[in-house]
Amino acid sequence: MRAGDELPPLEIAITRTLIVAGAIASRDFQDVHHDAELARAKGSPDIFMNILTTNGLVGRYVTDCFGPTAVLHRVAIRLGAPNYPGDTMVLTGRIEEADGDTAVVRVLGANGIGRHVSGTVTVSILQPPPSSLPGGTP
Numbered sequence: 001m002r003a004g005d006e007l008p009p010l011e012i013a014i015t016r017t018l019i020v021a022g023a024i025a026s027r028d029f030q031d032v033h034h035d036a037e038l039a040r041a042k043g044s045p046d047i048f049m050n051i052l053t054t055n056g057l058v059g060r061y062v063t064d065c066f067g068p069t070a071v072l073h074r075v076a077i078r079l080g081a082p083n084y085p086g087d088t089m090v091l092t093g094r095i096e097e098a099d100g101d102t103a104v105v106r107v108l109g110a111n112g113i114g115r116h117v118s119g120t121v122t123v124s125i126l127q128p129p130p131s132s133l134p135g136g137t138p
Contacts, residue, residue, distance in 0.1 A: 001066075001095060001098050001101075001103050001125070002095065002098055003095050003096060003097055003098050004094070004095065005094070005095045005098075006092070006093070006094050007061075007062075007065045007092065007093035007094065007095075007105065008065065009090050009091065009092045010061050010064070010090070010091045011088055011089075011090050012057060012088065012089045012090075012091065013088055014049065014083045014084065014085055014086065014087045014088060014089055014111065015085055015086075016047065016085045018049070018053070019033060019034075019047055019048065019049045019050075019053070019083070019085060020033065020034045020047070022049060022050060022052065022053025022056065023050050023052075023053065025053075026050060026052035026053060026056075028050045028052060030050070032044055032047060032048060033047055033048065033049070033050050034047060035047065044082070045084065046084045046085055047084070047085065048082035048083060048084055049082065049083035049116075051077070051079055054077065054079065054083070054109070054116065054117050055075055055077060057089075057091070057109075058075060058077055058091065058107050058109070058117060058119065058121065059072055059075055059121070061091045061093065061107065062093065062105055062107065062121045062123050063123075065093065066103075066123055066125060067125070069125050069126040069127070069128065070123050070124070070125055070126075071123065071124050071125075071126055072121060072122070072123055073102075073122040073123065073124060074120075074121065074122040075119065075120075075121050075122075076119050076120050076121075077107070077117050077118065077119030078117070078118055078119055079116065079117055080114055080115040080116055080117065080118065081111060081113045081114035081115060081116050082113075082116070083111055083116050084111075084113075087111045087112045087113070088111065088112070089109050089110065089111045089116055089117075090109065090110055090111075091107060091108070091109045091117075092107070092108050092109075092110075093105045093106065093107045093108075093121075094106050096120065101124050101125045101126075101127065102122065102123070102124040102125075103122070103123055103124075104120055104121070104122050105120065105121045105122075105123060106118075106119075106120055107119055107120065107121055
């Protein structure tokens with residue numbers, strides 16, 4: 001893990017189910033996240049993803065890249081273009097800083113109409129206890 005290292009991209013299909021399920025799971029019952037008619041009445045072409053779902057997807061992206069011992073310490077994101085059903089969001093990342101087992105990762109997520117999310121994630125990699133290593137004490 002070194003500053004400048006690029007993380008592999010992750011493509012996420014933006015489906016109605018993902019948008020609605022994410023809103024329900026995060027207890028965000030705003031109609032623009034589940035009712036296309038009401039979303040259109042408010043000026044949106046369709047329902048769109050909420051920030052909490054995006055936040056979860058950014059966290060998933062980083063922990064998937066760093067493995068099962070990754071621990072997120074800080075996630076700071078800003079939204080841009082909405083994620084609408086039928087689009088694909090591509091998450092990319094780059095390690096901005098690395099210090100021992102901790103890194104700051106710059107994450108960007110783009111869809112067909114522009115940048116959906118940008119931000120940074122601070123992550124560390126926990127070392128397994130000595131007893132779980134080969135030759136360690138049981």
